Amino acid sequence: MSLDIAAKTPHDQLAEMLAADMAAVNALIRDRMASEHAPRIPEVTAHLIEAGGKRLRPMLTLAAARLCGYAGPYHVHLAATVEFIHTATLLHDDVVDESTQRRGRPTANLLWDNKSSVLVGDYLFARSFQLMTETGNMRVLDILANASATIAEGEVLQLTAAQDLATDEGIYLQVVRGKTAALFSAATEVGGVIAGAEEAQVRALFDYGDALGIAFQIADDLLDYGGTSAVIGKNTGDDFRERKLTLPVIKAVARANAAERAFWTRVIEKGQQGDGDLEQAIALMQRHGAMEDARSDALMWSAKACAALERLPNHPLRDVLAELADFVVSRIR
Amino acid sequence: MSLDIAAKTPHDQLAEMLAADMAAVNALIRDRMASEHAPRIPEVTAHLIEAGGKRLRPMLTLAAARLCGYAGPYHVHLAATVEFIHTATLLHDDVVDESTQRRGRPTANLLWDNKSSVLVGDYLFARSFQLMTETGNMRVLDILANASATIAEGEVLQLTAAQDLATDEGIYLQVVRGKTAALFSAATEVGGVIAGAEEAQVRALFDYGDALGIAFQIADDLLDYGGTSAVIGKNTGDDFRERKLTLPVIKAVARANAAERAFWTRVIEKGQQGDGDLEQAIALMQRHGAMEDARSDALMWSAKACAALERLPNHPLRDVLAELADFVVSRIR
Structure with missing residues (x-):
């Protein structure tokens, strides 16, 4: 491993090793966050998605699939799914927390309104659900449905446990x-x-x-x-x-x-x-x-x-995950 | 048809003809709206679900399955799914519309807060997703995923089309x-x-x-x-x-x-x-x-x-649907 590589964060290394897959994920995200009928939707999602989070969650999915030897197309769908769920929860979190800044930019609830954040979040949840359904794999649906329930339950619990x-x-x-x-x-x-x-x-x-x-x-x-x-x-x-x-x-x-x-x-x-x-x-x-x-x-x-x-x-990806x-x-x- | 029956609304007739199925749906709804960890969740959902909407949507699912001769158990899951999606959208709608009354009672956003309405709505979406996954039927997942996206898209469109x-x-x-x-x-x-x-x-x-x-x-x-x-x-x-x-x-x-x-x-x-x-x-x-x-x-x-x-x-149910x-x-x- 060269010094140059060693100095890179694990995140940067993942991004390099998964560059082709991530390009496919980003293309799919861009395609699916659109809405033929409601232009407000891509406006809000683009604001958040293009602010460029670290995309850590989709990279985890890609890395897991690759290090288990996957060669099919659906890890890309699942990676986009995970990013959509994450983005939807961010939109709703910012409403719940009355946040004004996210990733160094004004939040969607501030730029548009709470209504748009709630509804566009719902749209992204629905889109994530469509994406995962396309994999035709019942078990991944089960896992992601359970995770969604755990996420929502944890957020409500945080609300009541706070203070x-x-x-x-x-x-x-x-x-x-x-x-x-x-x-x-x-x-x-x-x-x-x-x-x-x-x-x-x-x-x-x-x-x-x-x-x-x-x-x-x-x-x-x-x-x-x-x-x-x-x-x-x-x-x-x-x-x-x-x-x-x-x-x-x-x-x-x-x-x-x-x-x-x-x-x-x-x-x-x-x-x-x-x-x-x-x-x-x-x-x-x-x-x-x-x-x-x-x-x-x-x-x-x-x-x-x-x-x-x-x-x-x-696997080299396993080393980076470590x-x-x-x-x-x-x-x- | 007796005068007594003729005087009943189609809704009441459906409720009678589907009484056993609806009892199963209500039991399932009660079971799944609970949360082991976050008591705020059943509080909010009970407030809305027990206010007793007409339960028209789940009855439509049950009627459709029955008139097509279904004898399995999963129409009950799908009926509960549909009611959960409906309830989740009501919770989010009341936040978006800043409503104070729903079904003659104060709305959840008024009784608790917008935060609870947003997050408990998300929880119900996730629960609906778990319920439909249990049917093991890929096509119903596809249909309900598409419907969820259409609902959210329509709501955003309504927001921007208003006025x-x-x-x-x-x-x-x-x-x-x-x-x-x-x-x-x-x-x-x-x-x-x-x-x-x-x-x-x-x-x-x-x-x-x-x-x-x-x-x-x-x-x-x-x-x-x-x-x-x-x-x-x-x-x-x-x-x-x-x-x-x-x-x-x-x-x-x-x-x-x-x-x-x-x-x-x-x-x-x-x-x-x-x-x-x-x-x-x-x-x-x-x-x-x-x-x-x-x-x-x-x-x-x-x-x-x-x-x-x-x-x-x-089928008698077909006549009532008419x-x-x-x-x-x-x-x-």
């Missing part, structure tokens, strides 16, 4: 699976299924996607509090201000004494936050080893993702 | 198919497909549902202006105040002279409405025969629905 100190690590995992891991694991699993991989490999692909998603989300939670260094940067504390029960907070609350519990009740449940409260929250999380333990959890999930890959065929599992926690190492 | 005098009858039909007819026609079509009916019968079932939905919607449009009697009642003019381009308005606009066009531009496009404008709108629609022509269109679609039924096996097609336009006869 509730009773949220425990079990609920947290449920929310994270809905938010991130369910689509990651479905993306990898359907790649294996469409390739006709044997059961143990399909299971390994699911486990990889699931663990990757969870590791990614915990790392994100930690970084929002400045990571383990706890250096307060520009974006530090967004989750705190939004009173989210993320993993380090949940761990610190579980270990809180009475005075600390009163603090958490005030800043998270009641939302009464003032100067110094973010620093105090970070200090409490560090005192109880909550940051350190959350970091260990993330590394454990990352290791779990890598272990799952060992049950898959030896690097990816490592990469998502590199920011908190 | 736009350029909306013609072609766009109107597209919107109506999205709003009403696409789910009606999918409901009847999948009933035939799951029963293994022959192609001509499946097509007849589609045509029936499509025509029924369009007839229903045009009748609704007319009634909003007091029907052909043009008697101004309590709910008369809701569409006018919301500046909707419904069929009688579209016809009147197409036949307007310059002065009339200025009137429509003011009240619909600019939304400047004052005392007497509703009466003036009705007078213009009557002067140009727009009400009368819309009424003819509705009757034509109703007749088309009945004609489609003649391509289906002779009565239903007649019933939806009885209010404007």
Whole structure:
């Protein structure tokens, strides 16, 4: 491996190795996001899709199918499906969160309106459903239907768990699976299924996607509090201000004494936050080893993702997926 | 036929003839709208589903399957699917329309919030998708995926066509198919497909549902202006105040002279409405025969629905479906 390659992120490597497949996915996405009758639809979707997310989820599907030796056409449909589901959830999330920025651009709900975001999201869900139906594979439909339900359920759970100190690590995992891991694991699993991989490999692909998603989300939670260094940067504390029960907070609350519990009740449940409260929250999380333990959890999930890959065929794509599992926690190492 | 039966609406007759099937559908709906993890979900869905809509769509699926001789279990899954898709669209519609009342009760977006309505709607879509996947029938998946896309597309189109005098009858039909007819026609079509009916019968079932939905919607449009009697009642003019381009308005606009066009531009496009404008709108629609022509269109679609039924096996349910097609336009006869 040349130095040049070594310096590339796993994401860039995947993009290079899957370039031909991704070109087909992008063409299919462009074709299917159109609407003969309602020009508002491609306007909204183009705004979001062409803003160029990382396209990580479709690449996971392509990589899974390829490393299981798939040579048919349908991994492209499934990759586009996964990206459509992701885009639809982003549109609806921005309505739910009343967001104004996404990928550095104004959100669709801001540029058009909430109505367009809701309905165009529904359109993309329906389109994703058409795309996956074209594969003619009942099992991938089953997997993606279940993932869609898990995603929606996790989002509702997040809504009701938000600002509730009773949220425990079990609920947290449920929310994270809905938010991130369910689509990651479905993306990898359907790649294996469409390739006709044997059961143990399909299971390994699911486990990889699931663990990757969870590791990614915990790392994100930690970084929002400045990571383990706890250096307060520009974006530090967004989750705190939004009173989210993320993993380090949940761990610190579980270990809180009475005075600390009163603090958490005030800043998270009641939302009464003032100067110094973010620093105090970070200090409490560090005192109880909550940051350190959350970091260990993330590394454990990352290791779990890598272990799952060992049950898959030896393949250059498998090596990059391992690097990816490592990469998502590199920011908190 | 006894007088007692004759006095019943076609809807009541369907409910009686399909009572055992509908009990199974309701049990399945109750079972699948639950969520182990997120109690907010059954709260919201129960609020809407137990408000007791007419359950017309699931009955269409059951009737179609039964009159084609189906004896398996999956018409129940498909009927529940169709009701879930319908309920999901209602939840999202109420967010889009900022509605406060539905079926005589406060809407979910009012009782909880828009967020819950968006996400629980997504959950029901995902659940509907799981339900239909359980049938193992690729073709019904294809039909319902296409219907979902048509529904979403029609809703977006309605959003952009609203208050736009350029909306013609072609766009109107597209919107109506999205709003009403696409789910009606999918409901009847999948009933035939799951029963293994022959192609001509499946097509007849589609045509029936499509025509029924369009007839229903045009009748609704007319009634909003007091029907052909043009008697101004309590709910008369809701569409006018919301500046909707419904069929009688579209016809009147197409036949307007310059002065009339200025009137429509003011009240619909600019939304400047004052005392007497509703009466003036009705007078213009009557002067140009727009009400009368819309009424003819509705009757034509109703007749088309009945004609489609003649391509289906002779069956008591077929007779009730014919009565239903007649019933939806009885209010404007």
